[in-house]
Amino acid sequence: MSSTSYFTASSSSTPSSPHRIHDVFLSFRGGDTGFTFTEHLYKALVGRGIRTFRDDKMGSGEGVAPELLKVIEESRSSVIVFSENYFHSRRCLDELVKIMECQKDLGQAVFPIFYHVDPSHVRKQTGSFGEAFADYEENWKDKVGRWRTALTEAANLSGWHLLDG
Template sequence: MTSSFSSASSSSSSKPWIYDVFLSIRGEDTRKNFTDHLYFTLKDAGINTFRDDNELRRGEDISTELLQAIQKSRISVIVLSRNYANSRWCLEELVKIMECRRSCRQLVFPIFYDVDPSDVRKQTGSFAEAFARHEERFVLQKDKGKVATWRMALTEAANLSGWDLRNVADG
């Protein structure tokens, strides 16, 4: 894993990247375990990694700083966990990441943390429950397009080659 990150960051030295890696996580699901280990392992390997350390702010729009961090990252690692889709903030991050994948040729690697990749792809299980709540809320706000955009981004991310940690000891 380290060699692909190192070669990606060194070959892009002429690009406007500020970060080698942007970590997209649902903090309450993985912050105190898997993503802390991943973050510090990347940092110890000399990989400049962005992770939003602030708790998610309810009802606020995703910050400009966070959107810029995504855009200025060479690689995004999306840790898709059971409650990832519950967070509008995470879903907005994901939309921006997938846009950067298309427009800036950003590399995107999904990690399926304690979730079945097909649940993410098809939005079943906990993802179906989260989207039912989002659809109910956004129907009232007359903004169903936002939910459709989130669904497409989630499907696109789940279709990428990634790591399914359910098959690895303790994730």
């Protein structure tokens, strides 16, 4: 299936699924990829007529705004750009949990991109990702289990592993 036909295909709204406003919700850590890879990806998607939402449009901070959760729900799919510092943002991890919930509950497609990171490190939370989680275990015990599950599920999906810029 070509990405263009997937993203531009129309679907009817049902009471159990929200109205789809965006074709793609783009999740990324801005400091790692915001003005390089992710910017090029965003422009390429928009240039192909794919309605794409970048999560940097709702401000910064660690909390995920309810409006952003709604945007995730109203998207047909999500592209997650996992990068070296993605895991150092609780906001990114909370977004990821919501994305994976929408995949299960609403049938959204999820496409992971591993940007200069090893997919197995994401899957198992090892390497620098393990270090980030060691800090979280102490202060965010209520969320760590959901974050770990979401990371493992996302890393088990077919995606792209990019080693070069």
